[in-house]
Amino acid sequence: MPTFISDGLELSYLDEGAGEPVLLIHGFGSSKEINWVYPGWVKTLTEAGRRVVAFDHRGHGASAKLYDPALYHTRLMAKDAKTLLDTLGLPRADVIGYSMGARVTAQLAITEPATVRTAVLGGLGIHLVDGVGLPQTIADALEADSLDDVTDPMGRMFRAFADTNKGDRKALAACIRGSRQSLSRDEVASIQQPVMVAVGTRDLIAGDPRPLAELLPHGQVLDIPNRDHNPAVGDKVFKSGVLEFLAAHA
Structure with missing residues (x-):
């Protein structure tokens, strides 16, 4: 590309x-x-x-x-x-x-x-x-040691998505916050x-x-x-x- x-x-x-x-x-x-x-x-x-x-x-x-x-x-x-x-x-x-x-x-x-x-x-x-985007709990989910440690349903969805697509979870967590x-x-x-x-x-x-x-x-x-x-x-x-x-x- x-x-x-x-x-x-x-x-x-x-x-x-x-x-x-x-x-x-x-x-x-x-x-x-x-x-x-x-x-x-x-x-x-x-x-x-x-x-x-x-x-x-x-x-x-x-x-x-x-x-x-x-x-x-x-x-x-x-x-x-x-x-x-x-x-x-x-x-x-x-x-x-x-x-x-x-x-x-x-x-x-x-x-x-x-x-x-x-x-x-x-x-x-x-x-x-009237909103600021996806909840910051997604950043916590992305930074968790493993998917098994994530209990929030939306956090689990985005963490699993990032894992499947080999996203840079640290960069994505920074993006959510910024x-x-x-x-x-x-x-x-x-x-x-x-x-x-x-x-x-x-x-x-x-x-x-x-x-x-x-x-x-x-x-x-x-x-x-x-x-x-x-x-x-x-x-x-x-x-x-x-x-x-x-x-x-x-």
């Missing part, structure tokens, strides 16, 4: 297809492959005539690992996304983020509005405003781009999508039926809804 340099860090990315660019920003503990390649997003978008760009966040996948929580502020990760687009000579893109990646997408839409043509906030509803930024209602209201808020109807992590969409000047909701947080990523309703949204704002 090719790499680019952002903030002095070497970050891994992919660039496939041709056409109008779409930037994909993955969630916590995941990677460009886990979030976007394996569930079929890259195939779906390239077959729809789009150029697809995705990268591994700092601390994730094949990108540089960091252990200071302060280096995982979502604005720094949004800067990574902007740097990748600049590296590829892309002044603007449609941006799809999931979970933590949706927080980064929202930050990018605020700090670099000319860069974001449209945005999809997947797996994140009103907790963008990427807990919410936005104010005024900040959300300043996002002028068309935004789709897509959340599984059984998702207990994201928060209700409707109050968030109501705060957005050009927000709309996509319900992903009968899906909780992680399985919603690859759902066909999510994919088809995003394709319709992108086509409507081409």
